[in-house]
Amino acid sequence: MIELLQNLIDGLGRGSIYALLALGVAVIFGVMHLLNFAHGELITVGGYAAYAASNQGWSWYVITPLIIVCAVGASLLIERIAFSRVRGASDFTLLLTSFGVHFVVSAIFLLYVSASVKTFSRPRWVTNTYSVGSLNIEVFDTVVIVVTVITLLATTWLLQRTMFGLALRGAAADFDTARLMGVKSDSVIRGAFALSGLLAGIAGVFWLMRSGSTTPSAGIDPMLSGVLAALIGGLGSLRGAVLGGFVLGLAEVLLRSRLPDGIAPLTDGVVFVLIALLFIFRPQGLITVAHAERV
Amino acid sequence: MFPKFDRDIAFPLLGSLILFGMLAGAGVVYQALFDGGAAERLITVMLIDAIIVLGIQVYVGNTGVLSFGHIGFGAIAGYTFAVLAITPEEKAKRIPDAPFGLADVDMSSTLAIIIAVVVACLAAVILGIGLARSGAQSGAVSATVITLALLFVTHEVSRNWPELTGGERVGLFFPIGGALDTRAPIYLALLGSLIVARLYAQSRSGRLAVAAREDNLAARAMGVNPLVQQMVALIISVAIVAVGASLSVYEDGSLLPENFFFDFTLLTLVMLIVGGRNSVTGAVLGVAVMTAGRELARRLGQDGFEILGIGLDGKPLDWIFRENLQTVFLGLSMLGFMIWRPKGLLDDWELDEWLRSRVRRNHPDPQPEPLPEVVADTTSVLHAEHIDVKFGGFKALADAGLHANGGEVVGIIGPNGAGKTTLVNVITGLVQPSAGEFFIDGDDVSKTQTYELARRGIVRTFQNLRLFGALTVRENVEVSSLIAQSHRIGRTIPDIDALIAEAGLWEHRDRRANALDYGNSRRLELARAAALAPSFLLLDEPTSGMSNSESLEMIEQVRHMAATVGAGVIVIDHDLGFITGISDRIYAFDQGAVIAVGTPEEIQANHRVQAAYLGSTAEA
Amino acid sequence: MLEVAGLTTKYGAISALRDATLTVGSGEVIGLIGPNGAGKTTLLNSVAGLLDPAAGSISFDGVDVTGSSPEKLLRAGLALVPEHRRIFTDMTVEENLKIGGITRSAADRASDLDEMAELFPVLRDKWTTAAGFLSGGEAQQLAIARALMSRPKLLMMDEPSLGLAPILVDVVFNLIATLREQGRTLLVVEQNATRMLAASDRAYVLRSGEIVATGTGTELSGRDDLFDTFVGGAGA
Incomplete structure (x- = not known):
């Protein structure tokens, strides 16, 4: 029982980061029908910023906002340079464009920094734990969960209560009709990329605090987690994306602690197989978004 | 063949x-x-x-x-x-x-x-x-x-x-x-x-x-x-x-x-995309081009830039020509082609197809003989009854039905939103009704898949034209003929070339479907459906967007095609003239229900039909 | 107010609309009638900026707006209630109306929301309901109210009576009459020709992508060939 509770808390901590990533992926998919394989690059960019700042001896009070600003900036820049040119193109083209962006960004770091791992100092409290009864809780997990909850509440407020949120939801539901209402397509798409970058930036701060390092291809893992979580939740559903993130985090933690020793290193493999099974039984993900086939 | x-x-x-x-x-x-x-x-x-x-x-x-x-x-x-x-x-x-x-x-x-x-x-x-x-x-x-x-x-x-x-x-x-x-x-x-x-x-x-x-x-x-x-x-x-x-x-x-x-995935995909993913020739070309390009980038990155022995090593361009340049090259190639040329250098061009067209330029195909008419299969029966379809809260069909015998031409008319296309969608398995039954030759096929219904002889055309755009006219017709050969056993399968000629598309046979004009696209849809040797041809607004003279021509074409393959016809149109000119019996729809059934004369004289067309509440 | 000249719109190789010319004067209610597939929706969508015309020009308020984007045209005062209503089903009635007034200031939007609640009592009762739960008639009223929120100089409606029960068709035409009394400028596509002719100052008749007749409601109602034009004379 205690062990399960322990897993639950660990899983929520991990799932929080995935939820933020998945929500960023889902926001972009909503307005552009683009599955962003370059989403993880926002964290890579943040990672190199953290590396540079850490070399200067800056503290995490400065590095944290720096990572977020870099992620938002990179998100907007990528939209401007690449994605704005393929708006309305076929899904095939959109998928490969984002795949191409992923490679260009990581190749630039390969070219101008180095292929090797760059490490930077992590805040000291990241590894601290505290006890509640017989539970051992990481300070880090607590911070992640609290910040994620606040971020999700703020995002909900943004989407539900502001005109920008209304425009974004309208554009995601029916882009043409939203434009007929006067929603500016440029602004709403850029806004979506900014929001997506902001969410990735916050997730990135945690991701980098935990890893304390970055490489040119460091974006692959967070990208995959975000994309898979969005897909588990049901592409196109923002609520589904958040749910998918938590489900993925919990599944990973539970499997890692429950699988027999021989298989435990293969946890990620097992998670993928489970996801494949989920798709076989629920092809549309956990939350279905209706897409009528027009004849 | x-x-x-x-x-x-x-x-x-x-x-x-x-x-x-x-x-x-x-x-x-x-x-x-x-x-x-x-x-x-x-x-x-x-x-x-x-x-x-x-x-x-x-x-x-x-x-x-x-x-x-x-x-x-x-x-x-x-x-x-x-x-x-x-x-x-x-x-x-x-x-x-x-x-x-x-x-x-x-x-x-x-x-x-x-x-x-x-x-x-x-x-x-x-x-x-x-x-x-x-x-x-x-x-x-x-x-x-x-x-x-x-x-x-x-x-x-x-x-x-x-x-x-x-x-x-x-x-x-x-x-x-x-x-x-x-x-x-x-x-x-x-x-x-x-x-x-x-x-x-x-x-x-x-x-x-x-x-x-x-x-x-x-x-x-x-x-x-x-x-x-x-x-x-x-x-x-x-x-x-x-x-x-x-x-x-x-x-x-x-x-x-x-x-x-990942790196190998990127390399192979870029090779495929650059040459043209829809072509084998393109794949080979892409491999050659990208191997050369990548090698060049690798060398430039390693040794710096040099033209005719004038080295620029350590000079202004050094910030580009660095180690690992080939990875940037691959990524940029992928991006560039997706943005400016998503179909690659060759799209779907194939070397052997080009050779064949060159060789055959001097040996045109002989114009095929006209097809003999086939005795209609009058035994087949299509029957649907008590069909309900709901979209959200909206009732698209309410207790609708239809009965058609083989060899018969049945017309469906009604104003926009009356549920005509929805009914055809139900009959072709594209929409699942919330209630009702649907039979072919007495077998319940209410839950049957679209492609299985087509193999049983229920074949349709689409209001918005759905051709296989990148395929030629001949290849479009060939697709249904291939299905007919394996699934329409016992039926006379029409010759493709003859069918194309009957449809008036002989001179266009090697053109791509997406390059056809509107009338020819409609004719191709009809020929493609007929090539399946269907028991019933379902035509959704075959004259939509056509002028009067074209519509008249279309009547002849539909009649002729149906006779050629021995099929019954179920045709939707808003054009009462077209429908009365072609149908043996007519179903009139309004508000998702059948409001009248009868011969063309009966329907033309029916006040409810007239009212439905010009505004049902006006006379109500 | 709106002048369309020689407008041609194509889908691929297909001309859905050929050489259409029409004008809408300030305060007029104009009907656009014709059978299915005649090009009525194409005409409205081209004017609203959803489709790019292949030839011809559109000028609004004396300014050439050919090829402008929908969001720009809306700001110029041109709103469209699209075919099939296309309300945002996951949003509440209030949110739908708010997004309709996205170009206005917060204060204007608030006062207009009150006005819509008054003009459409049906909507006031369902203010916080998700729009997906509205009946067809309520949804149509919401779509119109949503378009009115931008205070358009010209309101275009595409088949507002489509798929509605007869009693609700009455509601829609009563609404058109109300808007007409308020002096608004309307361009309405309708299949329900008889009623549209009665409700409009002038009308255009389309068939096979071309404008084939024009005149006042009474002129067109009196014409014997109207029925034939509507239901097709090809085989008759």
Whole structure:
């Protein structure tokens, strides 16, 4: 029982980061029908910023906002340079464009920094734990969960209560009709990329605090987690994306602690197989978004 | 009839040989120019890359589904091959604890490749089922993510199962320096892959897969089950990739998890995209262009820029010409082509098709003889009753029904939103009714799939035109004819050429469907449906957007086509003149229900029908 | 107010609309009638900026707006209630109306929301209901109210009576009459020709992508060939 509770808390901590990533992926998919394989690059960019700042001896009070600003900036820049040119193109083209962006960004770091791992100092409290009864809780997990909850509440407020949120939801539901209402397509798409970058930036701060390092291809893992979580939740559903993130985090933690020793290193493999099974039984993900086939 | 020996066998074989000669020849020339081990290795790697890219082309090109997973299949094949083919002595050093007694297996490389192909194909079947469930079709996003997940599964397993794979740092080794001492197996595999890829594209399965790529819904309505053809394409494609991957491992002499991961996926996809993913010739061209480009970028990055002996090393351009430039080059090529030329250099141009058209320019096909009329199959019956369809809260059909006998022409009229198209969608299995029954020849087919209904002879056209755009007129008609040959047993299957001539499209037979004007597109839809030798032809607004004279022509054409293939006709139109001119009986719809049934005269005189047309509440 | 000259719009190789010319004066209610597939929706969508015309010009308020984007045209005062209503089903009635007034200031939007609640009592009762739960008639009223929120100078409606029960068709035409009394400028596509002619100052008749007749409601109602034009004379 205690062990399960322990897993639950660990899983929520991990799932929080995935939820933020998945929500960023889902926001972009909503307005552009683009599955962003370059989403993880926002964290890579943040990672190199953290590396540079850490070399200067800056503290995490400065590095944290720096990572977020870099992620938002990179998100907007990528939209401007690449994605704005393929708006309305076929899904095939959109998928490969984002795949191409992923490679260009990581190749630039390969070219101008180095292929090797760059490490930077992590805040000291990241590894601290505290006890509640017989539970051992990481300070880090607590911070992640609290910040994620606040971020999700703020995002909900943004989407539900502001005109920008209304425009974004309208554009995601029916882009043409939203434009007929006067929603500016440029602004709403850029806004979506900014929001997506902001969410990735916050997730990135945690991701980098935990890893304390970055490489040119460091974006692959967070990208995959975000994309898979969005897909588990049901592409196109923002609520589904958040749910998918938590489900993925919990599944990973539970499997890692429950699988027999021989298989435990293969946890990620097992998670993928489970996801494949989920798709076989629920092809549309956990939350279905209706897409009528027009004849 | 199908297959056409010269088009589907002889010319593709010839084309494959020429492409093989060009790629292998280019390699030989390059090696002669730049002597040395590096040049030799570059060409060997290019030839192996070509095999793998051709394999990917078979799936991605013919189905339109973007796969990131083929390199994952490559990893499965590569590891299977390595674990089986490495000598027990070597295995005792690297993986003494290999499971299933694999450490002691001593096997010839040829047998190991065969087993590697079989294992990869088994994995393909499993993944294929998942793809089918996810509703894989051209450009499908979830399908792509599933293939991506496969790539990650194989990567994770190969990293974290050191007992089998030697793990992330050690890996597996053949005797140092590579084990493949002649290039003959590579040449053989390359030629074989070219031939298989080309012959598959021309085969029945290949044609049906391409039809589904162009328009999944229309393909199903013509009796194609896209999932089966996608599975066939996937297995053939994975088999080729598995051969290429095994050879790659053999040639390399070593195997690490990173070899079959993201970078190799990017490389092979860029090669495929740059040349043109829908063409085998394009795949070969892409491999050549990108190998050359990447090598150039690598050298520029290494040695700096130099023209005619004037070196700029250490000069202004140094910030570009740096180590690892080739990776940037690959990424930018992918981006650039997606933004400016998403269909690649060649789109779907094939060398052998071009050769054939040149050879045949002086030998035009003879104009086919007109088709004799076929006695209508008057025994077939289509019957639907008490059909309800709801969209959200909106009732599109309420207790609607329809009865049609073979050989009869039944018209359906009614204003916009009356539920006419919805009824046709129910009859062709595209919309599931919430209530009601639907029978063909007395069999309940309410739950039957669209493609199965088409094979039973219920074939439709679409209001918005759904042709297989990239296919020629002839190829469009051929798709349904292929289905007819295997599923309309016992019916007279009309000759394709004759049917095209009857439709007035003879001179356009080699044009692409998306280049036809509106009237000819409509005529092609009709011919494509008729080629299936249907029991019932369902026509959704065949005169929509046509002028009066064109509409009159269309009446004749519909009558003639139906008589030629002996089919009954169910036709929707808003044009009362057209409907009364053609129908034996007419159903009038309004507000999702049948408001009148009768002969054309009865319907024309019916006040409710007139009111429905000009505004039902006006006279109410 | 709106002048369309020689407008041609194509889908691929297909001309859905050929050489259409029409004018709408300030305060007029103009009907656009014709059978299915005649090009009525194409005409409205081209004017609203959803489709790019292949030839011809559109000028609004004396300014050439050919090829402008929908969001720009809306700001110029041109709103469209699209075919099939296309309300945002996951949003509440209030949110739908708010997004309709996205171009206005917060204060204007608030006062207009009150006005809509008054003009459409049906909507006031369902203010916080998700729009997906509205009946067809309520949804149509919401779509019209949503378009009115931008205070358009010209309101275009595409088949507002489509798929509605007869009693609700009355509601829609009563609404058109109300808007007409308020002096608003309307361009309405309708299949329900008889009623549209009665409700409009002038009307254009389309068939097979071309404007084939024009005149006042009474002129067109009196013409014997109207029925034939509507239901087709090809085989008759």
